[in-house]
Amino acid sequence: MSATENETLLRLVHVSKHFGDLKAVDDVSLDIEAGSVTCIVGPSGSGKSTLLRTVNMMESLDGGAIFLRGQMIGHELRRGHRVPVKAAVARRQTLNFGMVFQHFNLFPNYTALENVAAGPMLVRRTNKKTAHGAARRYLEQVGLGDRADHYPSELSGGQQQRVAIARALAMEPQILLFDEPTSALDPELVNEVLAVMRGLADAGSTMLVVTHEMRFAEEVADEIVMMDAGRVVERGAPAQIIHTPSTPRARKFFASVGTLAPSEAR
Amino acid sequence: MTAAPPTTRGIPVDDVSGQSVAALPIKQRVGVGSWLSIALAVFVGLVLIELLIFNDNWNWDLVFSYLFSQVILTGLLNTIVLTVLTTVLGLILGVFTAWCRMSRLVVLRTFALLYIWLMRAMPPLVMLLLVFFWGALVPRLGIGIPFLPPIFEVPTNELISRFSAAIIGLAIYLGAYSAEIIRGGVLSLQSGQFEACRALGLPPRLAYQKILGPQLIRVITPSMANEVITIFKSTSLVSVIGYTELLTTVQTIYARNFETIPLLTVAVIWYLVLTSLAMVGQSRLEKRFGRGFARRSTKKMTSVQATATTGTANVGH
Ligand SMILES: Nc1ncnc2c1ncn2[C@@H]1O[C@H](COP(=O)(O)OP(=O)(O)OP(=O)(O)O)[C@@H](O)[C@H]1O
Ligand SMILES: [Mg+2]
Numbered sequence: 001m002s003a004t005e006n007e008t009l010l011r012l013v014h015v016s017k018h019f020g021d022l023k024a025v026d027d028v029s030l031d032i033e034a035g036s037v038t039c040i041v042g043p044s045g046s047g048k049s050t051l052l053r054t055v056n057m058m059e060s061l062d063g064g065a066i067f068l069r070g071q072m073i074g075h076e077l078r079r080g081h082r083v084p085v086k087a088a089v090a091r092r093q094t095l096n097f098g099m100v101f102q103h104f105n106l107f108p109n110y111t112a113l114e115n116v117a118a119g120p121m122l123v124r125r126t127n128k129k130t131a132h133g134a135a136r137r138y139l140e141q142v143g144l145g146d147r148a149d150h151y152p153s154e155l156s157g158g159q160q161q162r163v164a165i166a167r168a169l170a171m172e173p174q175i176l177l178f179d180e181p182t183s184a185l186d187p188e189l190v191n192e193v194l195a196v197m198r199g200l201a202d203a204g205s206t207m208l209v210v211t212h213e214m215r216f217a218e219e220v221a222d223e224i225v226m227m228d229a230g231r232v233v234e235r236g237a238p239a240q241i242i243h244t245p246s247t248p249r250a251r252k253f254f255a256s257v258g259t260l261a262p263s264e265a266r
Numbered sequence: 267m268t269a270a271p272p273t274t275r276g277i278p279v280d281d282v283s284g285q286s287v288a289a290l291p292i293k294q295r296v297g298v299g300s301w302l303s304i305a306l307a308v309f310v311g312l313v314l315i316e317l318l319i320f321n322d323n324w325n326w327d328l329v330f331s332y333l334f335s336q337v338i339l340t341g342l343l344n345t346i347v348l349t350v351l352t353t354v355l356g357l358i359l360g361v362f363t364a365w366c367r368m369s370r371l372v373v374l375r376t377f378a379l380l381y382i383w384l385m386r387a388m389p390p391l392v393m394l395l396l397v398f399f400w401g402a403l404v405p406r407l408g409i410g411i412p413f414l415p416p417i418f419e420v421p422t423n424e425l426i427s428r429f430s431a432a433i434i435g436l437a438i439y440l441g442a443y444s445a446e447i448i449r450g451g452v453l454s455l456q457s458g459q460f461e462a463c464r465a466l467g468l469p470p471r472l473a474y475q476k477i478l479g480p481q482l483i484r485v486i487t488p489s490m491a492n493e494v495i496t497i498f499k500s501t502s503l504v505s506v507i508g509y510t511e512l513l514t515t516v517q518t519i520y521a522r523n524f525e526t527i528p529l530l531t532v533a534v535i536w537y538l539v540l541t542s543l544a545m546v547g548q549s550r551l552e553k554r555f556g557r558g559f560a561r562r563s564t565k566k567m568t569s570v571q572a573t574a575t576t577g578t579a580n581v582g583h
Binding site: 056091118 | 557
């Protein structure tokens, strides 16, 4: 999945998304290198999910552009302006991204194995035997080889989220997007999911992770981006941004999540 | 103060640790309610036996002589054919209308809404008569642009027979109602399911066919079964346009011999049979598309006892 180091895989340039008067994402520019892990943190409502969804083309852009390996995605050029790409093209482009949702969103009527095999079989037209074989391997990778034939309702939250990760991996995306993958989990189930994500990071996957898990962000991320009110407030190396943020807004946020002593908040 | 020994109905048991009480077998509790309900069942049973069997006015011999008679069976067949064709056509129309109703395009949405509005307002009887007498309103049906000469046309009355009028009349009715049921089903799906399909890059048609559709069928089956069962009783309305199905046949016979109750009984028996069939089909569908929702039998679950199903699983069976 990884390519040469230091290649810019994903580039966001002045990306904006409005809901009415609300600027959910406001002029965000970001470079993601191949093989890097970027964690997005910030208070609730700061636009983290929306940013992730614009990358995955689940939300249309109101401004700016997104480039994958230098190619603009989501829009194409016309004379003097841009138009959204056709639905079929958009679908092909989303295949570059694997999405893991806060609430798993597994297909309840499919077993774990079928959930993982569904994408390759339906979209890539892989035959059933190959797809199921690969699905089994992905389930083993996330530690669920023995749960392949269970329906989501028969799995714990942590197991469901790991199936969801396997489902995203099965499409062999270039970039994995995680939207608060552990927020819907009981505390004791969080670690099994984070462990899988750590494994993916170590294997060189490019990951964009919205999370409230500061320990994970500090240990795994190459860069942390802090958002507030739709804007990037501060970004940088994990240790630096978590423990010695430079802007007052970031200091206040990291004090509230406990990585900064309250006395340092100002 | 020492702990009082465990008691059953105030009789002390010589076993403070509760061992002997714990060893007693547990049986179903039979209370006053159980006895009363059994008595009620017996009473209702006797009433029914008296009403149905020891009442000569039912004239069961006559009922059975008509039950499998040629003329009744023909009427029954007509009912079945009408129901099946209406259902198939109506459901296709329903899916298409639901799709229009949820379309991105405002014109399609408006058309679907108008159609549903019209059908909801229109009594089915009026609908049938209107279709049947369409020829009086529009003598020639054609394809073309309004006010210009048509590319192709036929006399309306060649297209509309009693049979086709019955099917069209009932199907466009079912189409509107089932469209709303389907839309209700789509609304009931979690938005996460649509997003997961999109994230995997599934084209909408495939997503509906393989993933969303089966979940949809699970939720809409009970209401759809209602509609379909209503349809085969509504088929009796087609007597107004002179098409003879089960109930019309029965009516013609008792108009002649005045054996009203026995003949209506014949019709009711067949309606019961048809309804039973429909309900068997319904429960089959619910089982088939309930996978992942219904709890599975413990037999298959042996290896999994540890991870008991979560409470979110819906109805068991
Ligand atoms: N579809 C929508 N329509 C209108 N407003 C929206 C929509 N989606 C998000 N918003 C608004 O955009 C803002 C950013 O929302 P977003 O979900 O991106 O926040 P977030 O940073 O992910 O928050 P959280 O940590 O709570 O998940 C919020 O104020 C939200 O109310
Ligand atoms: Mg969010």
